[in-house]
Amino acid sequence: MNKSLFLTALFLSPMAFAAPSIGLAPVKHLYVPQGFDSNDTVEVVVTGHFPNPCYSRNTVMVDVVEDRIKVEVTALTSDEKKACPDMAVPFKEVVSVGNLQGGDYQITVNETLEDKLTIAEASSNSVDDHLYAAIDNLEKVGPDQYMLRGWRYSPCIELEKVEVISNGKDTLSILPIMKQVSNFCPMKFIPVSFPVKLDLSVLKSKEPLIYVRTMDGKSFNTILDFGAVK
Helix, strand or coil: CCHHHHHHHHHHCHHHCCCCEEEECCEEEEECCCCCECCCCEEEEEEEEECCCCCEEEEEEEEEECCEEEEEEEEEECCCCCCCCCCCEEEEEEEEEECCCCEEEEEEECCCEEEEEEEECCCCCCCCCCEECEEEEEEEEECCEEEEEEEECCCCEEEEEEEEEECCCCEEEEEEEEEECCCCCCCCCEEEEEEEECCHHHCCCCCCEEEEECHHHCEEEEEEECCEEC
């Protein structure tokens, strides 16, 4: 075999490249918002730091068995001895646990982080007890004063109230609850801004999570650092 052809085939062969390794992501903190009931899509938020930029997020697996929830967050990294700066790379993973029956659950992430999750019984058979605004930004406008910014999809819905629920440790859940004011609901994207007061003194964390419920069972999440939005 021609030497140049052999070298070319070796270079193109999959065996010539080191396959990425898959392992558990180095998780640091588990945030468990309150305010879910049995007709909600339940979410938790996991944060951590990769040791260098050669890591990347891979998959999230959720296994619910009776009252125990096991979450596995994995990451990809390369075995190649290439140059990677020695620097922490933060990551934030919003984990959808899915629909759960009312009750108390024990949740574990990567076998290292644990917390309790409480789900209330729903008051109706609807997909969700409330409509929510589509929030995509949180802006600090004064001491303990913030502005929720986003959209509503029709002029037939308006803000009813904004509820704030603390888990007593590290998370404030914000529920921008909307109400229908007309039977005529044409689709029209309308920007909205809702003021909200956040009393961070009820929490024990220096990096609390602000968890905002939005449309379609989703959420907008941001972590505050000494009062400044990151």
